[in-house]
Amino acid sequence: MTFRTAIRLAQFSALACVTGILFLVTFNNVTDYGANFLFVQHVLSMDTTFRSPSTTWRAISSPALHHALYVGIIVWEALATSLCAAGTVRVARVLSGDRTAFRKAAAPAILGLACSNVLWLGGFLGVGAEWFLMWQSATWNGQQAATRMILVTTLILLLLVVDDERA
Numbered sequence: 001m002t003f004r005t006a007i008r009l010a011q012f013s014a015l016a017c018v019t020g021i022l023f024l025v026t027f028n029n030v031t032d033y034g035a036n037f038l039f040v041q042h043v044l045s046m047d048t049t050f051r052s053p054s055t056t057w058r059a060i061s062s063p064a065l066h067h068a069l070y071v072g073i074i075v076w077e078a079l080a081t082s083l084c085a086a087g088t089v090r091v092a093r094v095l096s097g098d099r100t101a102f103r104k105a106a107a108p109a110i111l112g113l114a115c116s117n118v119l120w121l122g123g124f125l126g127v128g129a130e131w132f133l134m135w136q137s138a139t140w141n142g143q144q145a146a147t148r149m150i151l152v153t154t155l156i157l158l159l160l161v162v163d164d165e166r167a
Contacts, residue, residue: 083112
C-alpha cells in the first residue's frame with residue numbers, strides 16, 4: 001500500500017464515521033423529538049440561568065418559536081448529514097483517482113462539515129451559550145457536546161483537505 005493510498009483511506013474512513021455521527025444526531029432529534037426539544041426550550045427560555053434582569057429580556061418564551069427553531073436545527077443537521085453522505089459516496093468512487101477527481105468528489109463533504117461547524121460553533125456556542133447564556137445552566141448546558149462536535153468535524157475537515165499529491 002502506498003502512502004497516498006493510506007492517506008485516502010484515512011480520509012474516507014474518517015469522513016464515513018463523521019457522516020454516521022451526524023446521521024445519528026439528526027436521527028435522535030427526530031425520533032426522540034420531545035426529549036431533545038426540552039433542551040432547546042430551556043435554553044431559549046433561559047429558565048435555568050442566573051435569571052439576571054439585565055439579560056433575561058433575551059429569553060424566548062413562545063412554544064411556537066421553540067418548535068420552529070428546533071425544526072430549523074434538525075433541518076440544518078439533515079443538510080450537513082446529506083452533504084457529508086454525498087461526499088462520502090463520491091470519495092469512495094474515486095479513492096484511487098487523481099488529485100482533481102478526489103478534490104471534486106470531496107466538495108460536498110467539505111460543505112457539509114462547514115454546515116455542521118456553523119451549527120455547533122455559531123448556533124450552540126455563539127447563540128446558545130453566549131446569547132442565551134446556556135453556560136450558566138447546570139442542567140441544560142450543551143457546550144461540552146458542541147465543543148466535541150466542532151473538534152471532530154474540524155479535524156475531519158482538515159484531514160479531508162490534506163494534499164496527497166506529493167505522496
